Amino acid sequence: MHTYRIGDAAALLGVSSDTVRRLVDGGRLTAERDGTGRRIIPGPALAAYARDQYRAGRESTGSSARNRLAGIVTEVILGDVSAQVEVQAGPFRVVALVSRESAEELGLEPGVPAVAVIKSTNVVVERP
Numbered sequence: 001m002h003t004y005r006i007g008d009a010a011a012l013l014g015v016s017s018d019t020v021r022r023l024v025d026g027g028r029l030t031a032e033r034d035g036t037g038r039r040i041i042p043g044p045a046l047a048a049y050a051r052d053q054y055r056a057g058r059e060s061t062g063s064s065a066r067n068r069l070a071g072i073v074t075e076v077i078l079g080d081v082s083a084q085v086e087v088q089a090g091p092f093r094v095v096a097l098v099s100r101e102s103a104e105e106l107g108l109e110p111g112v113p114a115v116a117v118i119k120s121t122n123v124v125v126e127r128p
Contacts, residue, residue, distance in 0.1 A: 002043035003032070009041045013050060014090050023049070067118035069094055076108050083108070087116045094118075 006024075010017045020041070023029035030045035071089030083103035087094045094116040108114065 003034070003040040004043065004046055006031075006039055006041070009046050011091075012046065013053075063117065065117045065119035067120075069116045069118070071114060071116065073108050073110055073112045073114050075110060076103060078103065085114075087114050089116055 004012070006020050007017050009029075010020045013020065020029065021039075024031040024039060024041075029041065029049050031039040031041050034040050069087070069089035069092060071087045071092075071094070073085060074088045074093075075084075075086040077084040078100055081100055083098050083100045085096045085098055085103060085108055087096070096116060106114075
């Protein structure tokens with residue numbers, strides 16, 4: 001079974017280490033002690049917490065796409081017909097190619113909030 005140190009669990013959840021400690025202390029997230037006495041989070045417990053948090057905060061969007069990353073537009077490169085739009089969503093950088101007309105209609109420019117909606121038939125999963 002894979003386990004995570006407090007800091008690693010925090011990075012995966014997008015919160016601070018103090019927040020993870022409070023979750024553990026409050027009984028909302030399971031932790032164990034390793035051989036040196038440090039608290040570690042079992043992988044299945046972290047996955048269950050992340051899944052439950054996602055489901056609790058999810059709103060119906062009227063869309064079949066389930067991969068939605070809220071962020072901020074950091075760059076827009078307008079071409080004659082298309083536009084390259086870069087969105088920083090937390091630690092994730094998403095680059096999309098859209099029509100120039102769409103980018104202009106949406107008013108996409110650096111500093112504007114945006115949601116990258118991803119629907120794909122091909123997704124590659126890698127292990128770090």
